[in-house]
Amino acid sequence: MSKYLMNKLIHLVNMNESAEDEYTANPRAFVEKWEKTQKLKLEPEEREALATKDYGKLYALGAHPFTLWSFTEAVWVHEKPREELVADYKAQAAKSGYPNFKT
C-alpha cells in the first residue's frame, strides 16, 4: 500500500488548477508522467484507480476522504451532475464502509 503517494497525487490535482486541467484531460497520461518524477511508487491497483478517476476504488484503498471528495467533485463535475455524483460517491463509499485512511 502506498496511501501516502495516492494522497499526494490527489492533493496536487485538487489544489493546483493546471494539474487539475491536465489530469482531467487525460488522467492516465498524467499519472504515468507524474509517477516518473516520484521516488516512491504506486501499487498497480492504486495507479489504475487514479488513471480511471475511480473514486469508489480510491476510497476503498484508503485515500483521505476529505481530500478525495474535493478531488472527485473537481474532476467529475463537468461530466456528471453534482447531485448524481454525490449519490453515486456515497453508494460507492458505502460498499467499503470505513477503510483505515491512516498513513
Add this chain to the structure above:
Amino acid sequence: MAEIVSIIGITHNPFMPRLFKQPQQPPGTEKVKERIAMMRQKLAEAKPDVLICIGNDHLHQFFMDNMPAFMIGKMDQYDGTFYDEEREFGLPKCKLPGDVDVSDAIMEGAFDRGVDFAYSNELTIDHSIIVPMLFVRPEMDIPVVPILTNCIAPPMPRARRYFEVGKAVRGAIDNLPTNKRIGVLVSGHLSLEVGGPKQFERHLTDPNFDAAAVGWIVNGDIAGAAEGCTPEKMIASGNMTSGYLNFLMMMGVANSTKPSHAEGLDAGFPAIPFFCWDRQR
C-alpha cells in the same frame, strides 16, 4: 498583563457563506444566522486588540510529507485561502493582519509549559479561520495569531493533548508582556462526515455524540472527553468528527470554566456548534 476578553467557539462549515447569499435557503438557516449575529455582537462588544484563531488545516499547507501536530503562524499578514476552496466553496481570497510579537510570545510561553509548537513564516490559512472570520469579524481588521492543529490526518495526538496545549496557550496568554485585550476564536465541529457514505445529510450525524460533546465542554470534563474521543469512537460518530478536538483546546484555554453559551444547534444540518465565554478573570 494581557486579558482575555472573549472566547468564541463556532462552526467553520465552508458551504455556509455561499448558502447565506442564495435566494432560497433551507429552513433552519435563519436560526444559524441569528446565532452567528449574536457571536459577532459579543466579539464587537469585547473589543479585542488581537484575535488568537485556533483551527485546523485541511490538508492544504499541512501534508503527510511533513505533518505537524500543532503549529503557530508568525507573520505580519496572512493570505487566505487556497485555489480548491475558491472552486469548491466559493470562498473569497482575503488578507488578515498578523501580530508577530504575540505569536512569538505565545510560542515561547508554550515552550516553557511543555508544548513545542511547530511554526510557520509563510502560512496560508484555509476555511477553518476564514469562515469564522467571515461570520464574526467580516471586516478582518483585527490582527490574528493563527494556531493550527492536525485533527483530521491520523495518526494524531490523543484527545487530552489538545486540552493540555490549550492550557499551555492560556498560561502563555496570561503572562504576555502586554496590556492587549485578547480574543480567542476557535473553530471546529461536532459529529461530522465528509467524503464518506454519510456525507451531506440534512440531519445530525450522531446526536448522542453531539450531546455528550457539548456536555464535556459545559462541565469542563476532560476525563469524559478523553474517554469519549478515542480514534475508534470518533470515526464511529462520523469520519471527520475529530474536528471536535479543536474545542478541547478551547476548553483548555478557558481553564475548564463554564461557558456562558454552549450548544450544538440542530437546524437541519450536521450539528452547528456555538460556544462562548465572556471576559475571563
